[in-house]
Amino acid sequence: MSIERKFQIAAYVLFIAVIFAAPVFGDEFWLNRISKYLVYGMLGVAIALTWGYAGILNLGQGLFFGLGAYMLAMSLKLSSPTSLQQGSDKPVPDFMLWNAEPGAPTQLCCINKGSFLWLPFQSQSVGLVLGIVLPVVIAGALGMLVFRKRISGVFVSIITLALVLLVRLIMVDAQPVTNGFNGLTDLGWLTIGGIEFDPYSRATYYLCAVCLSLTLIGARLIVETRAGMILQAIRDDQVRARYLGFDVSLYQVFFFVISAGIAGVAGMLYVIVAEFASPTFMDLSFSVTMVVWAAVGGRSSLLGACIGAILINMIEAEVSETEALVEAWKAIIGLIFVLVVLFMPRGLGGLAHDVLRQFIRRLRPGSVSSSLQQQSGAL
Amino acid sequence: MSAIALTIDGLSVDFGGFRAVNNVSITVFDGELRVLLGANGAGKTTLMDLVSGKTHSTQGKVFVYDTEITNWPEHRIARAGIGRKFQVPSVFRDLTVRQNLEVANCRNPSVLANLRFGFSRAEARRVDDVLALIGLEAEHNMMAAYLSHGQTQWLELGMLIVQDPKVVLLDEPTAGMTQAETRKTAEIINNLKGRHTILVVEHDMGFVREIAERITVLHLGEVLAEGSVEDIERNPKVREAYLGTKGIS
Numbered sequence: 001m002s003i004e005r006k007f008q009i010a011a012y013v014l015f016i017a018v019i020f021a022a023p024v025f026g027d028e029f030w031l032n033r034i035s036k037y038l039v040y041g042m043l044g045v046a047i048a049l050t051w052g053y054a055g056i057l058n059l060g061q062g063l064f065f066g067l068g069a070y071m072l073a074m075s076l077k078l079s080s081p082t083s084l085q086q087g088s089d090k091p092v093p094d095f096m097l098w099n100a101e102p103g104a105p106t107q108l109c110c111i112n113k114g115s116f117l118w119l120p121f122q123s124q125s126v127g128l129v130l131g132i133v134l135p136v137v138i139a140g141a142l143g144m145l146v147f148r149k150r151i152s153g154v155f156v157s158i159i160t161l162a163l164v165l166l167v168r169l170i171m172v173d174a175q176p177v178t179n180g181f182n183g184l185t186d187l188g189w190l191t192i193g194g195i196e197f198d199p200y201s202r203a204t205y206y207l208c209a210v211c212l213s214l215t216l217i218g219a220r221l222i223v224e225t226r227a228g229m230i231l232q233a234i235r236d237d238q239v240r241a242r243y244l245g246f247d248v249s250l251y252q253v254f255f256f257v258i259s260a261g262i263a264g265v266a267g268m269l270y271v272i273v274a275e276f277a278s279p280t281f282m283d284l285s286f287s288v289t290m291v292v293w294a295a296v297g298g299r300s301s302l303l304g305a306c307i308g309a310i311l312i313n314m315i316e317a318e319v320s321e322t323e324a325l326v327e328a329w330k331a332i333i334g335l336i337f338v339l340v341v342l343f344m345p346r347g348l349g350g351l352a353h354d355v356l357r358q359f360i361r362r363l364r365p366g367s368v369s370s371s372l373q374q375q376s377g378a379l
Numbered sequence: 380m381s382a383i384a385l386t387i388d389g390l391s392v393d394f395g396g397f398r399a400v401n402n403v404s405i406t407v408f409d410g411e412l413r414v415l416l417g418a419n420g421a422g423k424t425t426l427m428d429l430v431s432g433k434t435h436s437t438q439g440k441v442f443v444y445d446t447e448i449t450n451w452p453e454h455r456i457a458r459a460g461i462g463r464k465f466q467v468p469s470v471f472r473d474l475t476v477r478q479n480l481e482v483a484n485c486r487n488p489s490v491l492a493n494l495r496f497g498f499s500r501a502e503a504r505r506v507d508d509v510l511a512l513i514g515l516e517a518e519h520n521m522m523a524a525y526l527s528h529g530q531t532q533w534l535e536l537g538m539l540i541v542q543d544p545k546v547v548l549l550d551e552p553t554a555g556m557t558q559a560e561t562r563k564t565a566e567i568i569n570n571l572k573g574r575h576t577i578l579v580v581e582h583d584m585g586f587v588r589e590i591a592e593r594i595t596v597l598h599l600g601e602v603l604a605e606g607s608v609e610d611i612e613r614n615p616k617v618r619e620a621y622l623g624t625k626g627i628s
């Protein structure tokens with residue numbers, strides 16, 4: 001095993017150790033905030049997987065995040081003790097009740113035209129399963145359509161961008177079913193096997209930490225399979241890959257779907273931690289923000305993109321404490337993005353990699369022949 | 380007589396009224412090395428595009444042995460046994476030299492079959508052998524983007540050798556190479572001879588004399604002549620067609 005490889009593994013181990021040790025360092029409010037950042041870290045990984053490894057810049061990742069979020073939020077809404085119709089054995093979400101036509105039956109099946117869609121969500125497992133299945137199915141269908149037609153580059157970005165805006169519009173428009181702009185608030189807690197995931201508990205924090213760790217390790221392993229290598233080959237030269245006999249679109253769809261699945265799970269976790277789902281998840285700005293995290297962290301580095309997401313959000317939280325800086329922050333992050341794209345295209349992950357290389361060279365002169373020319377396998 | 384490996388039968392393509400390839404028929408026998416000669420714009424690259432599925436033909440048929448592959452999608456043509464080297468060398472720039480060959484070494488092209496790690500000892504040996512053949516052993520861990528032009532060409536040839544297609548299409552494999560590089564390329568191609576059926580586009584007559592058995596001359600999208608090196612060099616039609624360009628030198 002090369003020294004670099006050892007450092008790589010060490011970086012993953014260290015990162016995972018740190019996030020598991022974090023609860024020692026702060027109170028439950030701090031922990032709740034960090035949980036959100038871990039979720040953002042998952043989004044960073046999802047973006048890096050498609051952008052860095054497949055060359056697919058998805059500007060609508062918020063779609064999969066949002067779908068995952070809404071699926072679980074519907075289930076949690078129906079298990080909220082405070083927000084449901086009082087004194088009924090068939091609970092109906094409060095907003096449906098407030099907006100019900102006079103004389104409409106106060107039943108989930110038929111209080112309005114679309115409310116029956118909520119029926120399956122009375123079981124939390126349905127919300128949990130759909131939170132990953134729906135993003136995956138939609139990503140699969142979209143991928144088949146787009147990649148079979150050999151649409152690539154900026155056109156994929158534009159299509160994903162248009163789609164997330166379209167779905168956002170529908171979600172807002174379907175007010176009777178989705179509560180429109182207001183989203184789903186006042187949710188109950190997720191309960192799995194007797195454990196209640198109180199958003200301010202360590203259990204919830206560890207749930208996020210475990211999911212992020214599994215995502216990181218899983219994504220890392222899968223890009224190291226032959227399929228992961230072929231995917232990178234496709235990113236570099238689709239035509240060449242086709243002439244080696246690979247059905248390029250299948251590889252693209254496969255990894256696009258994995259990325260969507262990660263985003264779906266992230267959406268569900270976010271709902272557990274933040275206790276709401278909102279159409280803002282599908283705002284264009286949120287999807288673009290994810291791309292910025294990944295760019296700053298290093299798009300071709302899974303761990304880098306993850307840390308980028310977490311770091312930027314921690315800094316943002318610090319900055320927001322100072323009132324004068326709140327507005328300036330948007331300009332600052334925009335500037336950072338431009339600078340990174342111009343001068344550090346491989347982001348923090350690439351920087352860490354180069355520093356490590358220098359370090360190894362000092363340590364053992366001659367062990368790394370010529371630094372630039374070797375594989376730039378990022379962390 | 381041995382089997383016919385590649386049959387091109389009356390192939391044509393129409394680019395909005397302009398026939399870049401017009402009713403071309405060529406048969407290449409199993410194990411043969413055929414050189415495709417012709418001035419710039421004669422339609423050599425386009426013919427390879429048609430055979431390998433990059434461009435759809437408007438008329439005619441293509442067979443690999445007994446399988447008709449006319450206008451199949453590229454990856455299926457590749458799986459049917461046609462490998463191709465491009466005029467502009469194309470390799471996976473952000474992968475190492477070794478990884479480039481490994482990608483070509485994944486025999487089963489499906490995604491699920493490739494959800495596994497590493498390569499067997501036999502597969503690794505195969506990559507080692509090809510690295511030695513193309514002379515890139517020292518560079519095996521280098522990113523392909525940093526190879527010289529000649530080395531990139533050899534890497535692409537190496538990928539073809541690992542892929543091991545029945546029929547190999549080579550589009551100007553020595554373009555832009557120094558004399559020394561050209562000689563080494565001739566060596567690599569001579570090494571392929573016999574094991575693969577090869578169709579190669581080449582301008583350099585010195586190189587052609589070194590490798591060729593039979594030559595097919597394309598001119599303005601049509602087959603002008605076919606024969607041995609001597610036949611072609613003596614052929615008055617070919618001389619005339621090359622008049623005004625630089626001529627066969």
Ligand SMILES: Nc1ncnc2c1ncn2[C@@H]1O[C@H](COP(=O)(O)OP(=O)(O)O)[C@@H](O)[C@H]1O
Nearest residue numbers: 394397399417418419420421422423424425426
């Ligand atoms: N896609 C295309 N559309 C229109 N014309 C084309 C296209 N591809 C090639 N051609 C034309 O076909 C002719 C043959 O080109 P090409 O096959 O590249 O020649 P060669 O490889 O023999 O130099 C040229 O005149 C070229 O301009």
Ligand SMILES: [Mg+2]
Nearest residue numbers: 423424425466
């Ligand atoms: Mg050409």
